[in-house]
Amino acid sequence: MRTTVGIIGAGPAGLLLARLLHNAGIDSVVLESRDRAYVEHRQRAGILEQGTVDVLRAAGAGERMDREGLRHDGIELRFARTRHRVDFPALTGGRSVMVYAQTEICKDLIALRLEEGGPLLFGAEALAVEGAEGDRPRVPFRYGGREDVLECDYVVGCDGFWGVARKAVPAALSRVFERTYPFAWLGVLADVPPSHDELVYARHDRGFALLSMRPPVTRRHPSEEVAALPIKSFVSRLYLQVPAGTDAQEWGDAEIWDELARRFETADDWTLSRGPITQKSVTPMRSFVHEPMRHGRLFLAGDAAHIVPPTGAKGLNLAVGDVVTFARALTHERRTGSAELLDAYSATxxxxxxQAERFSYDMTAMLHRAPDATGFDDRLQLARLRRIASGRAAETDLAEAYTGFSLD
Known part of the structure; x- marks a missing residue:
């Protein structure tokens, strides 16, 4: 099999890259080791920066996002039982974010690829990347019970932290920067309308908590008499800081709701809405960057090259930035004959x-309580939060970073 760009991984990064290349008239093949159902239902990030929203619209993949996604113009910070709203448009010249789950982005891009694009092979396991230093890199892969080879001009590894792409970069050329955190997030999905219309980030002496949501899902009414009438099903997404290594099943539903209520407590009459918990999971916290992000004709994108703690909502958006950068660089090379932008891919x-690692670390350090935290550490956290709540410069820095660093 032969193509211009071999893309390993059909997450949002790989699928978006395939779409951008298709729109630029550049052919590609996407290899994905999992089946389609897994890709379309794996629950992951759901906060899209302004730049990501703009890219999806420009790529022709934003119609359902604009119809069903939830535009958010701010977040709320809670600490010491007080509430402070950060107004994004007022601080950033009109920028906002969109709540739209990664699973939905994948569904939209898969549908477009199958309708308008080139090959998308589910259940195709990439085994290695070979010959990245030459002009014709190869990706051996296993598909349908037999082995084959994808020959390319370029390979883009969008196959995540555990994928094969990064392993093709020689160890002698690699530099790894990482930090692991002594806590994790216990995340739950609950069939209950969100208790607030924007995300709430809470700093508490017992640990961090986050109130988030998913766009409402339209379902048929269970009663036969009104079966023809669709109903909106609201979903809350909530998180608790827990010790690293926690088993989600150790937490009972009532215990989770009680702990969330403690950490979100305010001095006014706000209350937390409770409902059936349908899913529990634990997300470990780490920061990771692999340099360089290019080796010969192999380019790394997304989690294959970097991971951020989820506090700053940056992971998916960074992956989008990577593939936009690659697509622009390759389009430039095809149009001008200059490899200047491709050569600058990693540095760009x-x-x-x-910058995203810095912001994600700052948000994590400001809102989470470390196991060995002292009273001095607690006071510093509160001082940082009060600085944001009372100083426009600090508040603007947070709003600009949260809504996204420029893709240009």
Missing amino acids: CLRRIW
Whole structure:
């Protein structure tokens, strides 16, 4: 099998890259080791920066997002039983974010690829990346019970932290920067309308908590008499800081709701709405960057090259930035004959990535309580939060970073 760009991984990064290349008239093949159902239902990030929203619209993949996604113009910070809203448009010249789950982005891009694009192979396991230093890199893969080879001009590894792409970069050329955190997030999905219309980030002496949501899902009414009438099913997404290594099943539903209520407590009459919990999971917290993000004709994108703690809502958006950078660089090379932008790919992406790593780390350090935290540490956290709540410069820095660093 032969193509211009071999894309390993059909998450949002790989699928969006395939779409961008298709729109630019560049052929590609996407290899995905999992089946379609897994890709379309794996629950992951759901906060899209302004730049990500703009890219999806420009790529022709934003119609359902604009119809069903939830535009958010701010977040709320809670600490010491007080509430402070950060107004994004007022601080950033009109920018906002969109709540639209990664699973829905994948569904939209898969549908477009199958309707308008080139090959998308589910159940195709990439085994390695070979010959990245030459002009014709190869990706051996297993598909339908037999082995085959994808020959390319370029390979883009969008196959996540555990994928094969990063392993093709020689160890002698690799530099890894990472930090692991002594806590994790216990996340739950609950069939209950959100208790607030925007995300709430809470700092508490017992640990961090986050109130989020998913766009409402339209379902048929269970009663036969009104079966023809669709109903909106609201879903809340909530998180608790827990010790690293926690088993989600150790937490009972009532215990989770009680702990959330403690950490979100305010001095006014706000209350937390409770409902059936349908899913529990634990997300470990880590920061990771691999440099460089290019080796020969192999380019790394998304989690294959970097991971951020989810506090800053940056992971998916950084992956989008990577593939936009690659697509622009390759389009430039095809149009002008100059490889200047391709050669600058790693440095260009890393400037944005390190700013996102910095922001995600700052948010994590400001809102989470470390196991060995002292009273001094607690006072510093509160001082940082009060600085944001009372100082426009600090508040603007948060709003600009949260809504997204420029893709240009």
